[in-house]
Amino acid sequence: MTETSYLSSVRASYDAVAVDYARLVSAELASKPLDRAMLAAFAEYVRDDAGGGGRAVADLGCGPGRVTAHLDGLGVRAFGVDLSPAMVAVARRTYPGLRFEVGSMAALDVADGVLGGVLAWY
Template identity: 80%
Template sequence: MTETSRLSAVRASYDAVALDYARRLSGELAARPLERAMLGAFAESVRGAGGGAVADLGCGPGRVTAHLAGLGVRAFGVDLSPAMVAVARRDHPGLRFEVGRMAPLDMADGVLGGVVAWHSTAHTPPGDLPDLFAEFARVLRPDGHALIAFEAGEGRRRLEHAYGRPVDLDVYATPPDLVAALLERTGLTEVARMVRRPLDDEPHPRGFLMFRKPPAP
């Protein structure tokens, strides 16, 4: 599958499930204290480093964007799916959401205080992660932070039905050490990591990595 066809399939799949996805995940963070802890530490780190805008890349219906905004971060969302962005704008009218890809990003170098990819790299083949993470590092300003959440494991699974709808998605699990190594190659430095056991019907543990771009000399 070419990159163009893969992105088209991801866009179409999430357009199809956007309303059901938003309903199903509404309030999810309220029952996930470990996730809230990582988001809280990230938000505090961004604020402590001088603030700045934070891009929630692959934001879906905007629940993480809104959570970060509630923690005092100037968060905005970007998503490939126009239907997801429409739902995010409907549910969080005071926040900014844009349709766009995670890479390349339509942003100048060093303009963000933070980048979040909350399980949004799940459909990116591992071989494409270096270029994706290099783009995250490019748009971060010195002392900016990145937070990546992902399925921690190995392998690919095919997803043809989700949220009551047919979809056309490959989902990748990636070892935390590999994700960390790829982020380090971009010049970012690891700050913290967490791996929690699977909940409910999750097929893999969930990994969370926070990285920081070194301050300017």
């Protein structure tokens, strides 16, 4: 599949701002109780047998990994995927115990039925 020019532009843009963006959003969840509540509800659902059944969750467009890490803290087996290699590098440095991959939500390398949920925050 040939990548569209807009994906190349998006990747380049996020690569250029990765470190500054990570710094800007690093603590934002602390001041957003509604965001934390929505993430907690999602985490409860995907941990439950009726929802995700404890299977892994993909955080698509994970950026610097803060939401992936938050889900992990809520007991969710989460991993992050982002189009930007620079964002993934920041996420890996910041959260070395978590899994982050470079990829596109339009072409995930995940088999059907493997995931317990998908999150695309922002």
